[in-house]
Amino acid sequence: MKQLSDYNFLSPEVLKCPYEFYKLARENSPVMELPSELVGSKLFLVTSYDLVKEILLNVEVFSSHFSHLMGGKEAQSPEVEEIAARGWPPVNTLLTADPPEHKRFRSLVNQAFTPSRVNKMEDHIRLTVDELIDSFIDQGECEFINSFAVPLSIKVIAKQLGVPAQDLEKFKKWSDASVAGLGRTLSKEQEIESALDVLALQNYLNEKIEQCKKQPGDDIITDLVQAKVEGVRSLNTAELISIIQQLLVAGNETITNALAGGMLLLIQHPEQMALVQEAPDRIENLVEEVLRLETPTAAMWRIVKKDTELAGVNIPEGSVLLLRFDSASRDQKIFPDGEKFEVCRSNAANHLAFSHGAHFCVGAALARKEMLIAYEQLLKRLKNIRLAADKNDLNHFQNIILRGLKHLYIEFEKADPLLK
Numbered sequence: 001m002k003q004l005s006d007y008n009f010l011s012p013e014v015l016k017c018p019y020e021f022y023k024l025a026r027e028n029s030p031v032m033e034l035p036s037e038l039v040g041s042k043l044f045l046v047t048s049y050d051l052v053k054e055i056l057l058n059v060e061v062f063s064s065h066f067s068h069l070m071g072g073k074e075a076q077s078p079e080v081e082e083i084a085a086r087g088w089p090p091v092n093t094l095l096t097a098d099p100p101e102h103k104r105f106r107s108l109v110n111q112a113f114t115p116s117r118v119n120k121m122e123d124h125i126r127l128t129v130d131e132l133i134d135s136f137i138d139q140g141e142c143e144f145i146n147s148f149a150v151p152l153s154i155k156v157i158a159k160q161l162g163v164p165a166q167d168l169e170k171f172k173k174w175s176d177a178s179v180a181g182l183g184r185t186l187s188k189e190q191e192i193e194s195a196l197d198v199l200a201l202q203n204y205l206n207e208k209i210e211q212c213k214k215q216p217g218d219d220i221i222t223d224l225v226q227a228k229v230e231g232v233r234s235l236n237t238a239e240l241i242s243i244i245q246q247l248l249v250a251g252n253e254t255i256t257n258a259l260a261g262g263m264l265l266l267i268q269h270p271e272q273m274a275l276v277q278e279a280p281d282r283i284e285n286l287v288e289e290v291l292r293l294e295t296p297t298a299a300m301w302r303i304v305k306k307d308t309e310l311a312g313v314n315i316p317e318g319s320v321l322l323l324r325f326d327s328a329s330r331d332q333k334i335f336p337d338g339e340k341f342e343v344c345r346s347n348a349a350n351h352l353a354f355s356h357g358a359h360f361c362v363g364a365a366l367a368r369k370e371m372l373i374a375y376e377q378l379l380k381r382l383k384n385i386r387l388a389a390d391k392n393d394l395n396h397f398q399n400i401i402l403r404g405l406k407h408l409y410i411e412f413e414k415a416d417p418l419l420k
Contacts, residue, residue, distance in 0.1 A: 004028055009045065010038065016396055019339060022047050022327035031313040034322070039069060039301075042319040044310075049331035049352070051310060052323045056356045059099055061308050062321065064359065066301040067096040069320070077188060083195040087202040088238040094246050094362070102358055108235060109243060109362050112223030118366045121156065125370055128155050129377045137381060137414050141388055144408040148374075149259040156370055157251030161244065162208070162219030174201035175252045178245050179402055198245075205241050220247065250363050254296040255370055257404030258353075261294030262286070262375065264394070264408060265341050267387055272343045277379050286343045287371045292351035293341055295326035298403040300355065325352045326403060382412040 007014055007021045014021050025032060030048035046052055055062045067090050092098075093105045132152055136142040154172045155165075163171055177197030180186055186194065205221075212222040221244060228234050235243070266273040276282045302321040309315065329351040330338040342348075354361035361367070378385075388409035395406050 009034060012398060015398060026327060026331055031310045039320045042316060043322065044315060044319060045322050045324065047324045047327040049328040049334045052328040052352060053356055055302055055321060055323060059358060061305055062302040063098050063305050064096050065092060065098060066303055067092055069301050079192050080195045083199055087199045088241050091238050091242050093239050093242040099358060108227040111227045112220045113362050118369060122369060124159055125156055125373050128152055129374050133377060133381050141411045144263055144410050145260045145405060149256045152374060153252045153255040157248060160220045162217050162221055173197060175248050178249050179253055202241050205244050206237060209237060209240050250361065253402055255367050257296035258290060258294055258371060259374055260405045260408050262290035265290060265293060267385055269341050272341055275343050280376060282343055283372055283375050285348055286375060287368055288348035289343055289345050291353035292329045292348050295329050295353045296403055298326040299324050299401050328352050381415050383415045385410055385412045
């Protein structure tokens with residue numbers, strides 16, 4: 001039987017399938033130290049549900065001021081610094097802000113992410129889902145991520161942000177660049193390329209912001225430009241760009257990864273797929289179970305503001321914590337048989353895929369609606385969905401924060417539209 005010492009968490013093999021390691025860690029060392037080279041200071045991995053939740057709620061001790069970890073390990077190189085200097089400086093807004101600053105930014109964003117705006121998106125999401133399925137259904141096969149998950153996610157978030165269709169391809173490229181450094185595994189050349197893409201995105205967003213000031217539209221950027229909390233100033237350009245970049249990533253990368261991971265789970269568990277197809281009212285709970293097991297935002301950082309202790313481990317001030325949402329959401333103390341995919345699981349929605357507390361994902365309602373409509377139509381219009389023979393290696397991108405499949409080739413038959 002393997003021991004914790006047999007694993008190197010940062011190895012490609014473990015990052016591809018870390019769940020046996022997580023189970024051992026939760027049972028034996030839910031707070032364990034990792035090599036400091038990754039972040040340049042003491043680094044601790046936190047894997048249990050209760051501890052991750054406790055840390056998320058304790059903003060006095062555990063800070064979200066980790067913007068220095070967002071740019072990749074080459075962020076301080078002269079070449080990358082020179083590129084970044086041509087854009088807008090990083091600012092702590094949503095993801096990397098602490099109270100009370102975080103509350104102000106969140107209040108402004110909430111005005112742009114109202115339930116009414118999410119509900120207004122339903123018809124557009126449904127139309128987009130069906131158009132995408134139409135594009136490949138007669139072929140009996142597709143590469144699911146690039147044929148469905150990516151275009152659905154990017155079209156929905158672009159529609160919200162008021163981005164025209166002709167800009168979608170470069171918008172996706174810029175979105176990828178915005179998260180590329182999170183994995184802290186890029187080469188120097190890749191970091192420079194990503195920095196150039198992020199600069200291009202910033203310039204594009206600045207033009208869009210100025211356009212929305214002159215000609216307001218029915219989109220989130222206009223809402224953010226106009227948003228004010230009583231007695232508080234509006235957002236400046238650097239803050240607007242920071243928030244829009246985060247919304248772009250949250251509305252694109254994470255939903256893409258969740259949709260693909262969920263499709264793979266359904267294919268690997270045909271009896272669970274059958275349960276949903278027999279009773280479509282289970283799709284809402286299917287979405288929660290997919291989020292629990294796939295957890296596309298697999299982890300997040302926290303900075304320790306003062307000496308503390310977690311699970312008997314002394315954590316010095318200045319240490320970095322890597323909170324593993326993807327481990328916490330499988331914790332057997334909270335989710336019996338937590339490694340098992342069960343679309344009827346009664347407490348699936350208790351997962352931490354959207355984080356918890358002050359930093360609970362502002363776009364959670366939209367993500368759930370997008371996934372619900374996608375699975376509803378896919379499972380209604382396709383049958384006998386299966387992996388394409390000899391095409392899948394099921395490899396994931398090497399990123400310790402975001403988890404996503406590189407490719408997913410599937411085959412299927414067209415369902416009889418007269419059958420319900």
